[in-house]
Amino acid sequence: MKVASHAADLFRHVSADKAAFYRCIMDVFAAAKRQYRLQLRPDDVLGEAEWPGPPPPLEEVNAALAQLTAWGNLESHPDMARVSSLDDYYRARFLYRLSQGGESVESALVTFVRTLQRRAELQTVALEDIANRLQALRTLAQDATEPDAAKVHETLRDLVRVFEGLAENAQAFMAGVARSIELQQAEATVVASYKRRLIDYLERFIGDLVRRSDTIARLIVALEPAIDTMLAQVAEREARDAAPGNAQGEAGAQQLYRQSWQERWKGLRGWFLSTGHEPPQAELLRARARSAIPQLLSAIATINERRSGRSDRSSDFRMLAQWFADCESDGDAHRLARAAFALHPARHFSLNADADIDLPASTSWADAPPLRIHPRLREYGEAAPRGPLPRVRDRSKERADLAQELAEQAQQLEAARRSLATGRPVKLSDLGKLDVHAFEVLLGLLGETLGEQSRPDDAVARQTGDGLLHVRLEPLGAESRAEIATPRGVFAGRDHVITVTPVREAR
Structure with missing residues (x-):
């Protein structure tokens, strides 16, 4: 195994x-792991x-299973359960399972999909839970001189x-508010409905945040004298389960756990609570939530300006297209193009360096053959990468x-299978002369079938390992x-x- x-x-x-083919296979192994x-x-x-x-x-x-094994997603082991003859022993048969890396990749992909599909929300219930805890x-x-560690x-x-x-949800929500507003700018009725729902949602969360932040801050301040002792008790309790073999021992593990809990606190x-010159994160979240409302109002104002007749870039291009359509001659169209885009009929941009056609600079764009522009020029502003x-x-x-x-x-091989899988009983002595491929198929059938004989x-009758043929x-x-x-x-x-019969006909 590689x-x-x-x-x-x-x-x-x-x-x-x-x-897509590989993902179908990996989904089977992920489902088998869950089962x-x-x-x-x-x-x-x-x-x-x-x-x-x-x-x-x-x-x-x-072949796909072998490739996934080579990449490290699967592990393969010889399948000895179906070995019933010497020919089966030398034939490559494997059992597959998820490797440790494959399990990690599947877990990462599941987390990735859940993160993309998750809709972040402002959790007012979480504020109440934090205050209760x-x-x-x-x-x-x-209540006691030494609190219960458990x-x-x-x-x-x-x-x-x-x-x-x-x-996590607050950060994701505030990062997505601006994107949601931009996506809703297409239709006025949609933006108006979204505005009402978003403003009500933000006002409810901001009011709850203001009301509960002061209570939570006072509880944190009240816990300051005893929190170090409580964190030390929790770290000591977790250090009891530290795995053996650590050079630092239980004391070092306890110190690591204690530092971790101190960082969380x-x-x-x-x-x-404010730390130094920085305001509390709750105030920053409150300010970010308030700023979403002016953004939404600005989007509505932009839509109202469009509906009131003020032009934007898209309407300008539509008007320019109408002017081009109204031009009476190509000369007028060329003059309009020069006035609108500052373009000239010269073909000196050298976009086609290997072009065989050499056109004079006075050639019209409409009469000249089209230019083939590489997509990289539109994306990066240059036709070829550097170097x-x-x-x-x-x-x-x-x-x-x-x-x-x-x-x-x-x-x-398929022709050899068809020549043998006729569905009619035939003696081996009547087969006559067989070519190399037909003989290999026959040997495989005899090896799988004779291995099932007790005397x-x-x-004896059985189905072949590939599930395609039924042999008696x-x-x-x-x-x-x-x-x-x-x-x-x-x-x-x-x-x-x-008697060799295809499985579909046997059924």
Whole structure:
């Protein structure tokens, strides 16, 4: 198994040419992880994946699984459960499961999607929860000489969780207010409705923030004399679960936990109390929420100006297009173009350096052939990147040869399967001479089927590992003999009656 050389290889399947195909496979393994299934076979992946079209061949799934293993998203192990013959032992069969890096990538992608789909909100309920948790801490600090460490730990964890959610959602909401206003500027009725809902929402949050910020600030100040002792108790309690092998020992772990809790408390304190010359974050949030209302009113004023007849750039271009349409001659159109855009009929911009057509400067733009402008010129203002161009090796011929070779092999194997999978019983002695591909297919069928026999005289039927064919094998008399001629020699043994049927027809 090849180990990914870099962590970036774990994300290569997202941007690869067959990214959708790879994601279908990884979704199956992510679902199996949630269902506590340890490993999957390729035919399990083929049957459980939600393919956008018809199911692909099993060979293509095997190739994708091997590539994901090479990138490090999956781990492969030999599948010894289905080995029933020496031929199966030497055949490459693997079980696959998510690697540690693959699990991390799936978790990161799930978090990424949730973050994109999340609608941030201003949590007025969180302010009430923060005040209640601080009041509980104050009660614990006053009721006993030494507060209960377990209750303090539980209350602090709830406090930090609620506070982090409040801070994160508030930051995301205020960052998205301006974008939401810009998106709503297209239609006056939509902006007016959004204005009313947003102003009511902001006024309700600002009023609750002003009312509760003072209570929260007084509770924080009241907890200042006892908070260091409480944080030390919580850090000591967490340090009991520190993993062994740490060079610093339990004392070092306790110091790290205590520093972490002190940083969290400092962040909570800075939200509601001023630190030095900086105002509290709650006041900054309040100011940012207030500034959203003038932005919204400005958007409404812009719409009213448009509706009152004042021109903007889009209306200017529409009027200019009408003027061009009203021009009586090309000369008038050219003069209008020069007046509007300061353009001249000279073709000296050298946009096509390798052009074979040399036109005089007096040639009209309308009469000249069109210019092919590279998209980079529109995006970056220059036609070519700076520095020497990288040398690109053309591998189209090698790719075409490889694709042709693979297609020929697939056609030959499929033709061999069709020649054997007739659905009719036939003796091995009646098969006659087989080519290399048909003989390989027959050997594979015999190897999978004979491995299921408990006794040599028993008839056996089974489905092949790839799930495509159904094989029934009935042995004839012990004295019977069958010989099959192949380009590599003669295959001989006890005669059997074999019936090979495609799975769809067997069903």
